[in-house]
Amino acid sequence: xxxxxxxxxxxxARIAEKxxxxxxxxxxxxxxxxxxxxxxxxxxLTPLDPWGFGVATVDEGMELREFGVTxxxxxxxxxxxxxxxxALEADLQVSVSSxxxxxxxxxxxxxxxxxxxxxxxxxTGMGRSGFDWRRVGEWLxxxxxxxxxxxxxxxxxxxxxxxxxxxxVDRQWERFSGVLSRARIASPDLLVHVLNSAGLFLRPELGExxxxxxxxLYGGRVGRDQPAPEPVVSLHARVVHVRDAPSGTTLxxxxxxxxxxxxxxxxxxIGYGDGLPRAxxxxxxxxxxxxxxxIIGRISMDVTVVDITGVSAVEEGVxxxxxxxxxxxxxxxDDVAELAGTISYEVLTGLTPxxxxxxxxxxxxxxxxxxxxGMRSS
Ligand SMILES: *Cc1c(COP(=O)(O)O)cnc(C)c1O
Numbered sequence: 051x052x053x054x055x056x057x058x059x060x061x062x063a064r065i066a067e068k069x070x071x072x073x074x075x076x077x078x079x080x081x082x083x084x085x086x087x088x089x090x091x092x093x094x095l096t097p098l099d100p101w102g103f104g105v106a107t108v109d110e111g112m113e114l115r116e117f118g119v120t121x122x123x124x125x126x127x128x129x130x131x132x133x134x135x136x137a138l139e140a141d142l143q144v145s146v147s148s149x150x151x152x153x154x155x156x157x158x159x160x161x162x163x164x165x166x167x168x169x170x171x172x173x174t175g176m177g178r179s180g181f182d183w184r185r186v187g188e189w190l191x192x193x194x195x196x197x198x199x200x201x202x203x204x205x206x207x208x209x210x211x212x213x214x215x216x217x218x219v220d221r222q223w224e225r226f227s228g229v230l231s232r233a234r235i236a237s238p239d240l241l242v243h244v245l246n247s248a249g250l251f252l253r254p255e256l257g258e259x260x261x262x263x264x265x266x267l268y269g270g271r272v273g274r275d276q277p278a279p280e281p282v283v284s285l286h287a288r289v290v291h292v293r294d295a296p297s298g299t300t301l302x303x304x305x306x307x308x309x310x311x312x313x314x315x316x317x318x319x320i321g322y323g324d325g326l327p328r329a330x331x332x333x334x335x336x337x338x339x340x341x342x343x344x345i346i347g348r349i350s351m352d353v354t355v356v357d358i359t360g361v362s363a364v365e366e367g368v369x370x371x372x373x374x375x376x377x378x379x380x381x382x383x384d385d386v387a388e389l390a391g392t393i394s395y396e397v398l399t400g401l402t403p404x405x406x407x408x409x410x411x412x413x414x415x416x417x418x419x420x421x422x423x424g425m426r427s428s
Contacts, residue, residue: 053090076102079092080110081106085398092117096121103119110125135158145170147179171207175218176207186232204260205241206243244259246264288369290318291316292366295314330345331347333345337370342379373386
């Protein structure tokens with residue numbers, strides 16, 4: 051797996067351009083920065099001056115502190131009460147979605163001798179967390195009441211359909227801004243954050259304050275009509291076995307494929323144990339020796355077989371591309387997600403630690419460095 055630092059940084063720069071000088075960026079680096087590697091992502095983006103970093107769990111935030119991150123770190127998801135003490139010790143800003151959570155934060159801060167910085171999540175239609183926007187009259191007074199144990203730092207909501215439905219974004223924004231105009235009477239300096247990647251391209255004018263992009267930074271598309279990010283991740287594996295397959299030769303678990311004539315097969319050293327979606331069996335593709343070839347049979351834990359009939363120059367040791375470009379052909383992250391019946395997010399976060407993350411700033415396509423270290427060869 052190769053990760054392009056220059057592309058990641060250019061995707062960040064495009065977002066920065068989108069939000070303009072009034073906006074700051076809170077890159078979401080949860081789930082190990084969508085599988086790319088949180089440390090490398092944070093180190094690559096810090097020189098571009100993000101406002102802070104967003105995570106989903108206390109452990110993720112603590113890990114960033116261990117890497118030496120000094121900027122604000124916001125846990126943009128509800129925190130289990132037992133974890134709050136650790137969050138505050140690590141100077142993580144926490145989200146609250148209920149009055150019970152607010153009381154738990156104040157209690158944890160009192161015990162830790164800290165002042166908690168809280169971000170209030172407002173549910174405007176996502177439903178999974180947040181204070182209900184319709185009941186703002188009930189919960190708002192508890193937040194505007196002063197407490198020696200916490201500061202009300204931020205207020206946010208999360209969009210549910212920004213990749214496909216602009217009207218839904220407007221509806222959610224209207225609900226959120228109703229809450230915000232009341233909240234700002236008591237707390238005029240609230241930091242506001244609403245936009246995910248898709249929202250940023252659909253309604254960049256709402257990016258005042260802070261935005262929370264994830265997938266676009268990492269090379270995933272954000273809707274059919276929006277510009278594509280630069281690819282950041284590519285996935286490669288070596289050919290470890292080549293064979294002739296006479297008609298009738300069966301392949302893989304369940305023998306779901308059999309050679310229908312004189313075929314030639316190549317076995318690649320990558321499987322679902324590396325995170326290659328098993329759903330690509332008999333559906334997906336690889337590029338080998340510049341040719342696009344189909345994945346045949348079921349994907350195994352450690353290997354995947356492609357049909358290279360008629361493709362010359364495929365021998366053991368050659369590098370195949372499963373995501374990325376070779377010559378003029380490319381298989382994008384979103385192509386793979388669609389073929390596998392899922393989304394780019396799940397493909398990226400599914401790539402397992404068995405794959406080395408090889409970072410480069412190199413402009414050249416990965417296929418030109420066949421013999422680099424770190425490519426799995428077993
Ligand atoms: C993951 C996440 C984001 C980032 O969303 P993308 O679609 O990846 O841009 C933003 N906000 C919250 C609360 C999230 O959980």
